[in-house]
Amino acid sequence: MSDAAPDAADRAAPEKIRCDACPVMCYIAPGQTGACDRYANAAGRIVRTDPVVMLSHALTGGQRIVPFAAADWDGETVPPDTFVTGIGSGTTYPDYKPAPFIVSSQVAGADMVTVVTEAIFSYCGVKVKIDTDRFLGPEGAVVRVQGEPVGHVTTAEYGSQMLSLGGVHHLTGGSKPEGRITCAAMLSLCNGEAVEMEIEGGARVVVQAGQPPIVDGRPERRMRVGCGSATIGMFAAQWRGLVDEVVVVDDHITGVVSEHQAGKVLGWEPTGIKIKGHRSTPGRYFRVSEPGLGWGGTRLTDPLEILGDWQEKKGARPGLTLLMVSTTGEDHAFYVLDAALKPVQQPLPEALRDTVALIDENCEPSLCTVLFVGGAGGSLRAGVAKNPVRLTRSVQGGVTRLTSGGAECFVWPGGGITFMVDVLDLPKGAFGYVPTPALVAPLEFTLPRADYLAMGGHEAAIRSLDRAVAEGGEYPTAARLESWPLR
Amino acid sequence: MSGAVAALLPDGRLHLQHGPIDIVAQGFGPDDALRAAHARAAARFATVLDELVAELPMLRSEMGLVSGKIARRMVLAVLPYRPAFLTPMAAVAGAVAEEVLKTLAGPGITRAYVNNGGDIALHLGPDESLTCALAVTGGLERVTVAASDPVRGIATSGWRGRSFSLGIADAVTVLARSAAMADAAATMIANAVDLPDHRGIRRRPAQEMQADSDLGARAVTVDVPALSPADRAAALRAGLAAAEGFRARGLIEAAALFLQGESVATGGGLLAARSEAREHV
Numbered sequence: 001m002s003d004a005a006p007d008a009a010d011r012a013a014p015e016k017i018r019c020d021a022c023p024v025m026c027y028i029a030p031g032q033t034g035a036c037d038r039y040a041n042a043a044g045r046i047v048r049t050d051p052v053v054m055l056s057h058a059l060t061g062g063q064r065i066v067p068f069a070a071a072d073w074d075g076e077t078v079p080p081d082t083f084v085t086g087i088g089s090g091t092t093y094p095d096y097k098p099a100p101f102i103v104s105s106q107v108a109g110a111d112m113v114t115v116v117t118e119a120i121f122s123y124c125g126v127k128v129k130i131d132t133d134r135f136l137g138p139e140g141a142v143v144r145v146q147g148e149p150v151g152h153v154t155t156a157e158y159g160s161q162m163l164s165l166g167g168v169h170h171l172t173g174g175s176k177p178e179g180r181i182t183c184a185a186m187l188s189l190c191n192g193e194a195v196e197m198e199i200e201g202g203a204r205v206v207v208q209a210g211q212p213p214i215v216d217g218r219p220e221r222r223m224r225v226g227c228g229s230a231t232i233g234m235f236a237a238q239w240r241g242l243v244d245e246v247v248v249v250d251d252h253i254t255g256v257v258s259e260h261q262a263g264k265v266l267g268w269e270p271t272g273i274k275i276k277g278h279r280s281t282p283g284r285y286f287r288v289s290e291p292g293l294g295w296g297g298t299r300l301t302d303p304l305e306i307l308g309d310w311q312e313k314k315g316a317r318p319g320l321t322l323l324m325v326s327t328t329g330e331d332h333a334f335y336v337l338d339a340a341l342k343p344v345q346q347p348l349p350e351a352l353r354d355t356v357a358l359i360d361e362n363c364e365p366s367l368c369t370v371l372f373v374g375g376a377g378g379s380l381r382a383g384v385a386k387n388p389v390r391l392t393r394s395v396q397g398g399v400t401r402l403t404s405g406g407a408e409c410f411v412w413p414g415g416g417i418t419f420m421v422d423v424l425d426l427p428k429g430a431f432g433y434v435p436t437p438a439l440v441a442p443l444e445f446t447l448p449r450a451d452y453l454a455m456g457g458h459e460a461a462i463r464s465l466d467r468a469v470a471e472g473g474e475y476p477t478a479a480r481l482e483s484w485p486l487r
Numbered sequence: 488m489s490g491a492v493a494a495l496l497p498d499g500r501l502h503l504q505h506g507p508i509d510i511v512a513q514g515f516g517p518d519d520a521l522r523a524a525h526a527r528a529a530a531r532f533a534t535v536l537d538e539l540v541a542e543l544p545m546l547r548s549e550m551g552l553v554s555g556k557i558a559r560r561m562v563l564a565v566l567p568y569r570p571a572f573l574t575p576m577a578a579v580a581g582a583v584a585e586e587v588l589k590t591l592a593g594p595g596i597t598r599a600y601v602n603n604g605g606d607i608a609l610h611l612g613p614d615e616s617l618t619c620a621l622a623v624t625g626g627l628e629r630v631t632v633a634a635s636d637p638v639r640g641i642a643t644s645g646w647r648g649r650s651f652s653l654g655i656a657d658a659v660t661v662l663a664r665s666a667a668m669a670d671a672a673a674t675m676i677a678n679a680v681d682l683p684d685h686r687g688i689r690r691r692p693a694q695e696m697q698a699d700s701d702l703g704a705r706a707v708t709v710d711v712p713a714l715s716p717a718d719r720a721a722a723l724r725a726g727l728a729a730a731e732g733f734r735a736r737g738l739i740e741a742a743a744l745f746l747q748g749e750s751v752a753t754g755g756g757l758l759a760a761r762s763e764a765r766e767h768v
Contacts, residue, residue: 016698022505022506022507022536023505023506023537023540024506024507024536024543025540026697026699027698027699028697028698028699029695029698032695032696032698033697034507034699035506035507035697035699036506036507
């Protein structure tokens, strides 16, 4: 390299990035691949141009991939359940060419065919479920990443906040930066990376699949056990005899044990408590506060704000004890009424501490979950069969099994092949992108050989698993065995 | 960062992969011996890439001041070609194949091969032989190497392969006494199959293709147009002259050069093997 031109090196230097996929640590310039040909610099980002990933359930036990530190390599063979995924299989263009891998392998005695391809989805999006009671933003509010609109807050069906991101309008219907950032944000989310987003009129949230959300800089810990009313229902019996009144503060339904059906059943005495809220049914109150980042997803930092004057006629008395707790148990306070029937905060008695801990324990860890939603278009289906609509019908009819990177998909009923898949079920880094902008996701159709041929499948392109391993696809040259992702 | 991976392919061959290294190896012998051989090979392979990376800057230069076992083998393989430009990286695949082969060969293993992306190291017990199928332009060729032959390494180079070439050969396959020697020689001969003044051949500085390339700014072949019979013959002649020179010096045992459907060869052993192959195919 004595006469290597320093000019050329310098020119390329600013955009080169270091690949840390293996110890070689190649510097890779845009459009180039590293020494392995498996990783490339695509517009300033290291992406895989990887060999096809083969998944095997048996690998999860660790029998298949030998940790080199361990000297006890037992030399077992590759399990027969090896499944070729679409990851790294590449795509073909034009569309009528057979998909890169059409693999025949014996599955439960049947001569099965797996058509393996990577699909380019310009019509795709992600649905994000964020387990938090905190107010993230009003329904319909725009979600922005780096200032660009990438989606919106959608309807909340239960205690989690739902975001709908991506989709064709943000990807290709808006400005160029909007499409680029939407694509990049979705790619990051789908590959399990963290994305910071800002919700108009709401919170700043860091979302990462399988990780707790970070709301306005504060990581969430627990998903509430249920609404305030449900919490009362669950734990009323445990409070009985330890405290005179319990209020579970919740943005949705705040519960009061002495008035609640659950308390009544246990013979709970009236306490003369007065909740400033909208009473639904006995012991259940809507809108005790505005949504916010305080107690139980309300704006409350002092829960006493929701209480009116205590009424002696209805049972209030000096010395009456009160527990106020949020639906996660994270916020709690213990009060005793003084002579003027004003609550005075006292340390939480040991016995009640356990009941608060019980609420906390019954809350599930707060997580972000990311589902990729895409539609397999006609052109992709043409790579699978000469008569694409038959593939659609076969998938709809349950004859053809659709998987994405080996992961089970939920296929929406109705027209077309629209599916959803939990991105954590795919091997890491399974998603890619093209500058269109659109995401590239692996997709496999598995069906009995006879059915495949009946729908006009590309018979000449069917290869045995061994041959597919030996020959590779049209572009990739190797296969890699991997364990199924652990959940 | 991913570590080295070892797995058995369904047919019992051993697959070793780490970063850019992708090896398929096979030993022949009783099951117990094979299991032990796989364990040895896997254990040895675990550190191979790290050892090379530790000396990578030197291996990418012509200096060749290295201390690692594989690195030294690489340097020795390219030394005979000085003062022509050839960095030790030209022998990396073959040298790694040899190293893994040394661990695979052991008690009870009658014969074995380690195929590192087309660069193959062979182990042959007494009276044993191995037949390798070479995928070349227009079909398969088979080469049988017997224990009595001096050949223990087979390597292929060409501009269509994964490594860059300064020449235009589709493939040059070399049989030599070791895989590292075959690897280096294949690179040199493939470089020599060339038409330096042909305008239709597209070349680009290696750095523009791969920033870290040991070839630096040297122009590597990125496209070769359909050549006239005269051009093909001239390019193959140039390559054959180099190959015969290397053979005369004992650097290789045989070589076959392929360019757009035509081929030439040097070395009686390989020629015989090829004609034998025709009968089988």
